[in-house]
Amino acid sequence: MITFLTLLPIVGALLILALRGSRAVARGLAAFFGLSALVGTILLWIGFNPGTPGMQFEEWHAWVPSLGISYHVGVDGLGVLMLVLSAMVVMMSLAASWANAKLGPVYYALVLFLEAGLFGTFTALNFVHWFVFWELSLIPAFFLIRLWGGPGRARASTQFFLYTMVGSVALLLAFLALFLATGRFDFVDLARLAQSGQLTPALANLHWVSNPGQLAMLLFWAAFLGFAVKTPVVPFHTWLPAAYAEAPSETTMLLTGAMSKMGVYGFLRILLPIFPQQMRQAMTPLLWLAVATIVLPAFAAWVQKDLKRTFAYSSINHLGYCVLGVCVAAKFTGTDPRLAAEKAAALTGVLLQVFSHALTAGALFWFIALIERRSGGLRGIDDFGGLRKVVPVLSGLMGIAIFASLGLPGLNGFPGEFLIFKGSFPLVPWATAVAVLGLLMTAVFLLAVIQKVFSGPVNGRWEAMADLTTTERWALAPVIALMFVIGLYPQLITGMVHGTVMQWIAGVGAGVRF
């Protein structure tokens, strides 16, 4: 089932390339395969049994036994959530690109390749198998920026590629050392070893290691670098604003909606289960990084003049909450059941936030694409004014998305952030308190955007701007509806991931205090 799901977009992409048809044909094919993939992931979601612990829909085949490489896929609550999310974001991006005449067949083929890379990354459970998709998803993303981006695309795409590669190489080297010590590449096996406390002692199998704890710490930071660049965590984020701003908005939707989640996924699938002791030891610097990721980009977003850059920084800020939640979950809580419940709340919040950020950020960049198409590419904050009166539907719907991003109760952004803060505060009061500053600044800059773009006197240039067409309204309707649904009924997601979260807490809770 999962293999089929991953192959589906690849088949679609190859078909688009083989047919060499017009843009309309490519677009139709991409929509067909994107929609099929979305239906497939939803079927998986329905078939997924949240009560059963461990991986479901598993497939295992030997690949290179002498090197511990196997073809191993499976999903737990996290995996299935990520699959639905990626398929959803890809569909949103395809819908947004429907009327953009600049994007030809190759664009659609690359988007489908990217989707396959995402599916593979979110389902593979053997490091090498996973790494294939982790790296290969980078190639279509690079060309999406390089070929269809704005004036600074050459620099932005290369920077994006090289930064991610630095992280990937560090991650690869760390896992090679782990393999050498344990003979395993399988995430599930490695997590089991780590949680029974055998991973660090196993590093002493390397004859030159005198202090396995130190090496384990080094490997943790190397793996951390891989995910910190991808998520990104401040100060490894500098590639992001340029990449998001230069990429065509339809691609930015994919980058922020789905690809940035690869980093958070790595935190949850790899760092937390395999390196819980190291995370605990490095708790203070990790918390500082998380807080910096929340607060600094919020200030940076405030001073941006380009809407895309504003929302790019806002995206870093929102993923900072996820990093905070993951760090909190690694905290030592002893046997206190109440604190364990707080950790569960924080982790549930992280998963909600991941999904909700994909939805909100995807929608925001979609709106920017709509505005750009009407303004001839202009997207400065000061270029507009009073759009509320000219294009009321566009302004209203985008306003909903902005408020969702801000965390207004009743919309999708609220439950996730609330749970993260609720869970973090009792465990790391100081970090949570500083992080609230980020929440405040988010409100400030988002309201500033609303004020400058939508209200105030009408900018004479845009008096003739067309409001959303019926097609665009219908395309956006399900997205806006989903924002309300998740805001009002977050159990839709929390119910799905509860079992997985409990399993993590149980696994991470073991171990020693530092």
Next chain:
Amino acid sequence: MLAWTIYLSFLGALAARLAPSKQFARIVALLTALAGLGLSIAALVRWQPGALVTVAQVPWIPQVGISYHLAADGISLTLLLLTGIAATSGILFSWNIEQRTQEFFAFYLVLIGGVYGVFLSFDLFLLFVFYEIAIIPKYFLIAIWGSVPRGATREKAGSQREYAAMKLALYSFAGSALVLAGMVAAWTVSGGRSLSFEFLARYPFPAHFQMWAFPMVFVGFAVLAGMWPFHTWAPTGHAAAPTAASMLLAGVVMKLGAYGCLRVAMMLFPAGLGPWGFHVLGFGSWRDVFAVLAVIGIVYGASVALVQRDFKFVIGYSSVSHMGFVLLGLMTLTQIGLDGAVLQMFSHGVIAGLLFAVVGRMVYDRTHTRDLNELGPMRLAQVIPFAAVTFILAGMASIGLPGFSGFIAEFQILIGTWRALPWMVPVAGIGILIGIAFTWRALTKVFFGEAAAGAQEHPLPPITLAEKCGAVLLLATTLVVGLYPRILIDLILPALNSPLFEGLRKGAWR
């Protein structure tokens, strides 16, 4: 049967030289190469796991114990397969040679025959003979059909080709001289009875003898493998050679050196890798010395490639960097590292061949320039998209993206390095990153450069069928090995575990 790979190549060379027309010579060459490839594949299919297949054993000069002894184990078979693939695709990429076509293919096939001979020889003297046979045609291929940067006058072009060809020949002969000296010494010390590998590998050479014979022979072969600081022939030679010869030079001839390092130096004189018993500048054994030279090669080759303006030099220096991984893998002295080294020989042979094919045949033969800054504005991605896609895939394979053969090879070498030489892992990691940077720089500069305002797209001749077949053959090989590396790993590992390598396993194996 396998011996016919050699004989057929030499017969094919004769036939190509005597061919009445150019087209006839091409077809003869292609059929010869395909026959060699077919024989290698047949041997691979019929191979019993772990076997050492004796192909021919005839006394040659019995008075001094030299015999005509051909045999193949898993390592030889891997490299025979590489030779078959590289030879076939090389001919497909030199289909457009019009100047002295018959002679070109004759020299080309002599080179191929020599290479097959080296990989099949199981007698040190025979190996040396084939090794020398392979050097001669290289000289003529570069000196007569070589390529030079645009703007060079006729005389200057000639002298540049002469320079590169002569440099390559001199370096090769200097390396051979060291190997010859080592061979004679081994023959004398072992009592002058035989030069067969089976005899020499079992002969207990005194440790103090191995201590100086090992570095001599190792360096002799490593010159041809592009080991820093003896690598300088490689970039000039690769750049000046015609496309097919660059493909063979980087793809196969550099492997002759690496193969010699493993098969002769390390297999016969394993004690030479042991500790000296004292330290000089922190080096405690020849192994430390060569491992450091290998990582210097990795980082230096990649760094120099990063600042080249000549497209062919970029790829030329990349070969130095990638061959550094082979040497590093050898110096890990672990089963996994050696396995990775042999796999990297295969993988680099295929990938470098592909890169040179794009640079030399697809791009240079059409645009007549190799300058990155001149190629950029030509919008090659639009004009010859097939070349762009091929280079993207080859570049992905070259930087070691998983799914391609380069990944699985470097992956094993790095695991071996973690085990045996952990402090070199970060340096090798930096080398990989610089490798990514220079490949991506060349890729974006050449194929996705910004066109000047109002620039016209120059129509270039379309990619021919022969080029497409060659590119697909090489791409399919790197993908198949990358996705299913067991095909080759199951060949190489038993060979490394065979009695021939027992000295190495007992001595310094970690």
